[in-house]
Amino acid sequence: MAKKTVASLQKKGAKSFTKAIKLTRSKVGSYSFKSEVVPKDKVKEFFAKK
Numbered sequence: 001m002a003k004k005t006v007a008s009l010q011k012k013g014a015k016s017f018t019k020a021i022k023l024t025r026s027k028v029g030s031y032s033f034k035s036e037v038v039p040k041d042k043v044k045e046f047f048a049k050k
Contacts, residue, residue: 020046 020043021035038046 016040018043022047 016039017037018040019035019037021033024032024034026032036046
């Protein structure tokens with residue numbers, strides 16, 4: 001899956017996107033990662049929402 005994301009980010013016009021990875025913690029105490037491909041101007045919003 002990661003290869004598809006990297007390949008799609010290298011296309012023409014994709015310079016305005018970035019892959020953001022956020023670490024989240026569950027109520028039990030385990031950690032998980034949430035990743036999304038978002039526009040560069042929306043990165044702060046991605047990390048601000050829970």
